Amino acid sequence: MKIIDGKKVSIEVLDEIKSSVDNRVKNNLKIPHLAAILVGNDGPSKTYVNSKIKACERVGFKSSLFKYSDSISENDLIDEIQKINNNDDIDGFIVQLPLPKDINQEKILSQVDPYKDVDGFHPINYGKMALGIDTFLPATPAGIIELIERFKIQTAGKKCLVIGRSQIVGRPISILLSQNKIFGNSTVTVAHSRTSNLEELCLESDLIISAIGKPEFIKGDMVKKGSTIIDVGITRVDDSSSHKGYRIAGDVDFNSVSSRVSFITPVPGGVGPMTIAMLLKNTLKACSLSD
Amino acid sequence: MKIIDGKKVSIEVLDEIKSSVDNRVKNNLKIPHLAAILVGNDGPSKTYVNSKIKACERVGFKSSLFKYSDSISENDLIDEIQKINNNDDIDGFIVQLPLPKDINQEKILSQVDPYKDVDGFHPINYGKMALGIDTFLPATPAGIIELIERFKIQTAGKKCLVIGRSQIVGRPISILLSQNKIFGNSTVTVAHSRTSNLEELCLESDLIISAIGKPEFIKGDMVKKGSTIIDVGITRVDDSSSHKGYRIAGDVDFNSVSSRVSFITPVPGGVGPMTIAMLLKNTLKACSLSD
Numbered sequence: 001m002k003i004i005d006g007k008k009v010s011i012e013v014l015d016e017i018k019s020s021v022d023n024r025v026k027n028n029l030k031i032p033h034l035a036a037i038l039v040g041n042d043g044p045s046k047t048y049v050n051s052k053i054k055a056c057e058r059v060g061f062k063s064s065l066f067k068y069s070d071s072i073s074e075n076d077l078i079d080e081i082q083k084i085n086n087n088d089d090i091d092g093f094i095v096q097l098p099l100p101k102d103i104n105q106e107k108i109l110s111q112v113d114p115y116k117d118v119d120g121f122h123p124i125n126y127g128k129m130a131l132g133i134d135t136f137l138p139a140t141p142a143g144i145i146e147l148i149e150r151f152k153i154q155t156a157g158k159k160c161l162v163i164g165r166s167q168i169v170g171r172p173i174s175i176l177l178s179q180n181k182i183f184g185n186s187t188v189t190v191a192h193s194r195t196s197n198l199e200e201l202c203l204e205s206d207l208i209i210s211a212i213g214k215p216e217f218i219k220g221d222m223v224k225k226g227s228t229i230i231d232v233g234i235t236r237v238d239d240s241s242s243h244k245g246y247r248i249a250g251d252v253d254f255n256s257v258s259s260r261v262s263f264i265t266p267v268p269g270g271v272g273p274m275t276i277a278m279l280l281k282n283t284l285k286a287c288s289l290s291d
Numbered sequence: 292m293k294i295i296d297g298k299k300v301s302i303e304v305l306d307e308i309k310s311s312v313d314n315r316v317k318n319n320l321k322i323p324h325l326a327a328i329l330v331g332n333d334g335p336s337k338t339y340v341n342s343k344i345k346a347c348e349r350v351g352f353k354s355s356l357f358k359y360s361d362s363i364s365e366n367d368l369i370d371e372i373q374k375i376n377n378n379d380d381i382d383g384f385i386v387q388l389p390l391p392k393d394i395n396q397e398k399i400l401s402q403v404d405p406y407k408d409v410d411g412f413h414p415i416n417y418g419k420m421a422l423g424i425d426t427f428l429p430a431t432p433a434g435i436i437e438l439i440e441r442f443k444i445q446t447a448g449k450k451c452l453v454i455g456r457s458q459i460v461g462r463p464i465s466i467l468l469s470q471n472k473i474f475g476n477s478t479v480t481v482a483h484s485r486t487s488n489l490e491e492l493c494l495e496s497d498l499i500i501s502a503i504g505k506p507e508f509i510k511g512d513m514v515k516k517g518s519t520i521i522d523v524g525i526t527r528v529d530d531s532s533s534h535k536g537y538r539i540a541g542d543v544d545f546n547s548v549s550s551r552v553s554f555i556t557p558v559p560g561g562v563g564p565m566t567i568a569m570l571l572k573n574t575l576k577a578c579s580l581s582d
Contacts, residue, residue, distance in 0.1 A: 106422075106424060122418070123414075123415050123416075123418035123419045123422060123424065124414050124415040124418055125414075125418065126418035126421055126422055127413070127414035127415055127416065127417035127418025127419070127420075127421065128414045128418070129418075130417055130418065130421045130462065130466070131397075131414060131417055131458055132458075133397060133414065156485050157485045157486065157487045159488075165469060165470070165471075167422055167423075171421065171466070175421070175462070175466075178456060178481045178483070179456070180456075180483070180485075185483070185485040187480060187481070187482055187483070187485075187486040187487070187488075187492070188480065188481055189478060189479065189480040190469045190478070190479055191478055192469070192471070192476070192478070194447050194448045194471075194476040194478075195448065195478040196448040196478070197450075197478075201478070
């Protein structure tokens with residue numbers, strides 16, 4: 001069994017980005033600039049945004065954080081997005097999700113300039129992704145593909161099960177892995193809350209990508225010997241033995257699963273750190289495209 | 292076994308569209324107008340375009356056919372598309388595929404005004420489809436969904452196998468059937484040329500949608516008893532007994548398969564006629580949206 005150390009790979013990716021930034025500086029090219037919009041006071045959202053800003057510092061990017069109260073109106077938020085769209089110094093930006101309930105997420109995301117849409121959630125970029133046209137890939141699926149590439153995990157002709165059909169993870173990774181690309185060509189099945197025979201599907205799969213947020217749902221007796229397990233779940237679970245009072249759990253019961261499989265991502269330290277690295281890679285791309 | 296008579300259903304859909312057009316005329320609303328662009332001399336393309344024009348006449352639409360030689364340059368074709376985009380009388384138009392090899396199909400399709408893109412192939416509409424946002428669905432998958440709805444074929448929690456990952460059929464129908472909609476919620480697997488265990492996958496499936504263009508590839512011993520078979524294949528096969536010298540064959544060996552299954556589409560007369568009906572339904576929608 002080999003652990004897919006996403007933490008380590010993410011540092012490699014960040015180092016590669018840093019060296020590109022250093023080269024840009026040497027050549028008097030623009031320094032990439034990522035902005036983030038944060039609406040309201042959601043705790044995990046604040047943590048995520050801060051990690052993104054911190055990662056920008058590490059690689060030498062400029063970064064900006066635009067914070068708004070959760071009472072901001074949809075129209076005012078759209079006005080703020082237009083300002084960022086028109087700000088030539090900002091190469092890419094993200095709207096941290098989830099947004100407050102009164103704000104229409106679909107409407108907001110479609111306001112982001114597609115050329116600055118480094119999350120890849122604008123319909124035109126999502127469509128390009130589904131059509132196999134070069135674009136900004138959503139960061140989490142891009143991170144999964146990067147891990148598959150760097151660990152040379154075979155996908156062609158393999159049975160892959162994606163558990164979860166979210167717009168952010170399940171849907172895009174299921175499309176990408178089934179496309180005719182080097183790290184694609186899998187026979188992909190998408191399972192979800194209405195799937196009736198999940199255990200059986202798991203047992204048949206060479207590659208499982210789980211993104212449902214059910215802590216330790218996948219047990220050792222549900223996975224095929226020698227398979228690869230990518231765990232996208234990140235859930236806070238009460239834990240009195242931790243000084244924080246909680247711990248982070250994945251969808252996979254690591255203890256019972258890890259001994260049976262060939263490759264497995266840990267949680268934390270697997271897909272999570274890759275997500276931020278790929279967001280920065282998209283921002284570098286956005287900046288380079290406007291050179 | 293019940294035959295899914297797409298010919299009959301398509302006539303029902305066309306009649307519904309005709310009655311909407313009649314109502315529009317009564318209310319002094321604009322008559323829907325579909326245009327088609329045909330480049331070159333491909334025989335089947337001419338036949339398809341003519342069928343679309345004929346269907347327009349049947350439902351009372353206006354139609355226009357713009358024909359260009361296969362020596363037209365990409366830029367000139369883009370200019371022609373811009374003219375149609377700017378022509379207020381035309382509500383929707385299609386670029387008949389395939390285009391000549393020297394013309395970049397991706398580039399051309401992205402020039403179509405998304406509000407007139409009744410084929411649903413512009414990346415922004417394709418993205419909306421993948422995101423579950425209301426848009427113009429590509430006509431063939433829309434026709435399959437319409438058949439599933441009208442024949443009340445259960446999809447929720449069922450195992451569905453889509454054979455073929457084309458942008459026009461396999462990819463979109465696989466996404467649509469797996470979304471959380473009334474006639475969705477299937478557990479969908481996408482098979483393709485790199486899939487290694489296709490027969491086994493077929494045998495396990497409650498619903499098979501085949502779109503690979505391999506005449507009579509799926510035999511009776513490959514399908515599950517009581518399953519539903521939707522055959523999107525349309526291939527010309529030499530046949531000296533026919534006065535044309537050929538016959539149209541689907542992907543499914545109807546004789547051996549039909550006796551084992553609950554529902555099956557014939558070829559011809561299954562999905563084919565539905566495709567044109569759904570294109571017209573999209574055009575009516577485009578026209579209504581600009582009322």
